[in-house]
Amino acid sequence: MRATVPSFAKLNLDLRVLHKRPDGYHELRTIFQTIGLHDQLKIEFDFAKRSQIDLTSSIDIQDNLVFRSAKLVLDALKVKAWVRFALRKRIPLGAGLGGGSSNAAAVILALPKLAKKSLPPATQMKLAEALGSDVPFFLYGGTALGLGRGTELYPLPDLPPHHVLVVSTGIHVSTAEAYGSLGRALTSQGDSPILREFQTIAWTLEGPRLEHLPLKNDFEEAVFKTHPELARVVRKLGKLGAKPARMTGSGSAIFGIFSSAEAAREAAANFPAATTFVTRFLTRRQYRRAWQ
Ligand code: C5P
Numbered sequence: 001m002r003a004t005v006p007s008f009a010k011l012n013l014d015l016r017v018l019h020k021r022p023d024g025y026h027e028l029r030t031i032f033q034t035i036g037l038h039d040q041l042k043i044e045f046d047f048a049k050r051s052q053i054d055l056t057s058s059i060d061i062q063d064n065l066v067f068r069s070a071k072l073v074l075d076a077l078k079v080k081a082w083v084r085f086a087l088r089k090r091i092p093l094g095a096g097l098g099g100g101s102s103n104a105a106a107v108i109l110a111l112p113k114l115a116k117k118s119l120p121p122a123t124q125m126k127l128a129e130a131l132g133s134d135v136p137f138f139l140y141g142g143t144a145l146g147l148g149r150g151t152e153l154y155p156l157p158d159l160p161p162h163h164v165l166v167v168s169t170g171i172h173v174s175t176a177e178a179y180g181s182l183g184r185a186l187t188s189q190g191d192s193p194i195l196r197e198f199q200t201i202a203w204t205l206e207g208p209r210l211e212h213l214p215l216k217n218d219f220e221e222a223v224f225k226t227h228p229e230l231a232r233v234v235r236k237l238g239k240l241g242a243k244p245a246r247m248t249g250s251g252s253a254i255f256g257i258f259s260s261a262e263a264a265r266e267a268a269a270n271f272p273a274a275t276t277f278v279t280r281f282l283t284r285r286q287y288r289r290a291w292q
Contacts, residue, residue: 001045001114006038006290007106008282009097010137011164011248011255013210014201016194017182017218025133025149026179029198031156031205034141034287035164036279039099041066041106042086045114051080057087065104065131072127073111076119083111092275094172096249098138104131105138109291125151134249142284145202157206158283162257165242165264166277167233171252173223178250181222210257211243223251230254233271240267 011033018027053070066085074081085107091099108127112119119127121139128135133150143156201213224231230247233254237245241263242256258264261278268276282290 001116002043003045003110003114004040004042005106005110007041007091007099007102008034008138008141008287008290009037009091009099009102009166010034010134011166012096012217013143013246014198014213014215015217015219015249016198017179018194021149026182027148028146028150029195030146030150031202032137032144032146032153033159034138034282034284035166036282037091037097037166037277039091039103040088041103041110042088043107043110043114044084045111046082047115048080048082052082053085054083055085055087057089059089059093061087061089061093065100065135066107069104069107069127069131069135070111072130073108073119076123076127077112077115077117079115079117081115090277092168092170092253094174095168095253096173096247096251097166097168097253098134098249101132101134102138104128104135108135108139140284141282141287143205143281155284156202158285159205159210159281161283162210162281163259163261163264164277164279164281165237165256165258165267166248166279167237167254167256167268167271168275168277169229169233169252169254169273170275171227171230173227173251175250178219178223181226182218183222209243213244215244215246217247217249219250220247223247227252233274236270237267240270242267 013031016029145154237256245256264278
């Protein structure tokens with residue numbers, strides 16, 4: 001059995017970090033959005049006496065989540081197989097675009113089908129959570145509200161197909177370090193201004209345009225202090241007409257929303273030293289359809 005599947009990237013349209021929890025993770029409020037930028041994962045699957053997982057990749061990646069995900073899925077299915085993955089990477093690493101998490105979720109979605117078995121949604125979710133905080137979102141895609149560690153997910157209405165320019169400077173931000181550098185006591189009170197503002201955004205997201213919403217990413221302040229060039233990318237995108245321009249996740253990729261693909265492409269030409277991607281929001285339905 002073989003399959004070739006897309007593995008899409010995400011943006012955090014808004015990301016609020018609240019308090020540190022007893023389990024060491026931070027309590028989040030975020031709005032996830034899948035975009036068209038994707039890796040490609042080719043999978044060949046044969047039942048075998050002993051399980052073996054091989055991975056080749058277009059770039060050198062260490063400790064890719066594909067391995068760990070495949071092991072967990074084979075165990076959960078109670079199946080032994082020789083699985084060969086060939087990963088064509090386009091999503092930049094350490095950029096807050098969820099590339100590794102997306103690859104892991106692609107394996108959870110694809111392997112059961114190749115083994116002609118099924119994994120109940122609750123089991124898929126459990127495996128995804130064990131692999132990383134961003135992995136569960138990629139089981140569903142589209143626009144979603146992420147709570148808790150970012151793994152408690154609820155669907156939000158599909159947004160219109162906004163055009164996006166993603167600017168990746170190549171700066172690698174470690175997620176754990178970014179959380180460590182936040183260094184401010186964020187509040188967990190139910191009536192805090194942060195939560196009230198976030199709620200307003202979630203309720204008004206249905207409207208046609210994102211540009212009027214006070215979208216925020218709590219990591220920007222801390223990450224921009226270490227990497228002021230990222231703040232310059234945000235400012236430049238704003239001057240080029242992006243509404244809004246923000247960092248995604250804990251960085252370092254910056255995205256700008258544009259009114260047309262042409263406007264996004266024109267803006268991209270102003271970042272010759274960076275890797276740029278002109279893409280679009282992907283709805284939940286488009287995400288699922290790409291899978292079928
Ligand atoms: O879950 P994941 O492996 O992606 O998390 C990487 C690191 O980011 C964690 O070890 C933790 O330090 C931090 N993190 C956090 N709160 C979250 C998600 C991640 O503190 N909600």
